[in-house]
Amino acid sequence: MKFALIIVSSFFLSTAYASSCCVANAGLPQFMTLPAKWQITTTASQARVIGDTSTKGRSVFRGSNNREKTTQLGGGIAWAKGPWQLNASFAYAQKERQLGDKTAASTGATDPSFAVVREIPTGRFGHRVWSFVRHIFPAADSVYDTQDELSTNSIGAGRPQTGLGALYMWNARYFDAQALAEAHLGHANQRGDTRLGSQPGGSMGAGVGWVKSKWRLGSLITARWEASSTVKQEGRETRTGRIQVWDSTLSLGRQIDAFQNAALSYNDQTLLGPARNTTLSRSFSLLWQWRW
Amino acid sequence: MRWMVLLLLASCGDSPLFNHVKTPDAGRFVRSVEDQRFPRSNRAFDLVWQTGCPSFDACSFTVNLKDPLDSGEELFAELWMPSMGHGSSPFTVRALGPTSWEFSDVYFIMPGNWEVVLKIKSGGQAIDEIRLDYRL
Numbered sequence: 001m002k003f004a005l006i007i008v009s010s011f012f013l014s015t016a017y018a019s020s021c022c023v024a025n026a027g028l029p030q031f032m033t034l035p036a037k038w039q040i041t042t043t044a045s046q047a048r049v050i051g052d053t054s055t056k057g058r059s060v061f062r063g064s065n066n067r068e069k070t071t072q073l074g075g076g077i078a079w080a081k082g083p084w085q086l087n088a089s090f091a092y093a094q095k096e097r098q099l100g101d102k103t104a105a106s107t108g109a110t111d112p113s114f115a116v117v118r119e120i121p122t123g124r125f126g127h128r129v130w131s132f133v134r135h136i137f138p139a140a141d142s143v144y145d146t147q148d149e150l151s152t153n154s155i156g157a158g159r160p161q162t163g164l165g166a167l168y169m170w171n172a173r174y175f176d177a178q179a180l181a182e183a184h185l186g187h188a189n190q191r192g193d194t195r196l197g198s199q200p201g202g203s204m205g206a207g208v209g210w211v212k213s214k215w216r217l218g219s220l221i222t223a224r225w226e227a228s229s230t231v232k233q234e235g236r237e238t239r240t241g242r243i244q245v246w247d248s249t250l251s252l253g254r255q256i257d258a259f260q261n262a263a264l265s266y267n268d269q270t271l272l273g274p275a276r277n278t279t280l281s282r283s284f285s286l287l288w289q290w291r292w
Numbered sequence: 293m294r295w296m297v298l299l300l301l302a303s304c305g306d307s308p309l310f311n312h313v314k315t316p317d318a319g320r321f322v323r324s325v326e327d328q329r330f331p332r333s334n335r336a337f338d339l340v341w342q343t344g345c346p347s348f349d350a351c352s353f354t355v356n357l358k359d360p361l362d363s364g365e366e367l368f369a370e371l372w373m374p375s376m377g378h379g380s381s382p383f384t385v386r387a388l389g390p391t392s393w394e395f396s397d398v399y400f401i402m403p404g405n406w407e408v409v410l411k412i413k414s415g416g417q418a419i420d421e422i423r424l425d426y427r428l
Contacts, residue, residue, distance in 0.1 A: 100349025
């Protein structure tokens, strides 16, 4: 069961990164589910944009003349005391674009995030609940800033964002299940000449896992929404469409020893719908976690 | 498990994987407009896209004003995606004459509804503006 708890935590890491302009990641950057004081997490991920979906849900898959790939190296550190946890996550990303004959790439640090987590006692063995508050600082360039060639510098969200949520986890002998619900508010923000209105959003997720020896195979489905917002530029205000996207994740994890674990995850946003006003990505991510 | 079933039911099977097209629909892309007018100043202009546009290659278009701009005025253009509230990378602008400009390095960075925003600026401020809709 300990192993299951370790690997389940890997589900909620923000590793995939491909549509900074359009939606916030629902995952908690880092989550400690075992008794430990410190935990370090490193991730490497690569996401490719497969297509785009209009406000009416019409999906267009991109051809070979329109490619977008984001490679990301991330890290996080978590500290726990009693039922409380503090964690911080950072990442460095390279975004590559190809449109027709033109190619461009940019690298930079992504938006860092910080979270406070508290475990809520349930009084029932195998059933655990955590609540969390998370804040994302919009440090990276976003699609609302001056754009480099082919907008490759747009890797941030553009708005500070504060979220509140809860994670429920159930563990049996060979199986586990998780449910996650989260609501957040992207705060109004000024980016150069552009005034961004506030943007509420939320996500719900559910997953199951199967544990055998030191291996765990799990799946997770997460639905995410962002409400419409306003973007004001040079006195003219545009109201954006609402965003909806579904993440389907398959994860294979292995416990290396009592203090380390690794996981390989595949995330696909094209499998489930309806999707609205968003890019659709597929990504692979590799995770290594060490705690003491 | 109940959560997972509920989520799957909520998706209604409207999967992008099984309900998508492979190429953008450029059916509503009008390659040239003639005798359009800015709303405030009533200045008339033509806008013509180069052959082959729209595409995900670099596109370009020319704008021909019927009358020259006043002293201190300049013509400005940008792409804007209203549904997502963002634009694209800046264009390269070349004056072809006193009433004619070429805007190149125009990239539609994703399919969808776009606007070409033409502005007449004076002293850095937009004094007139028109938006032309394009879908691809």
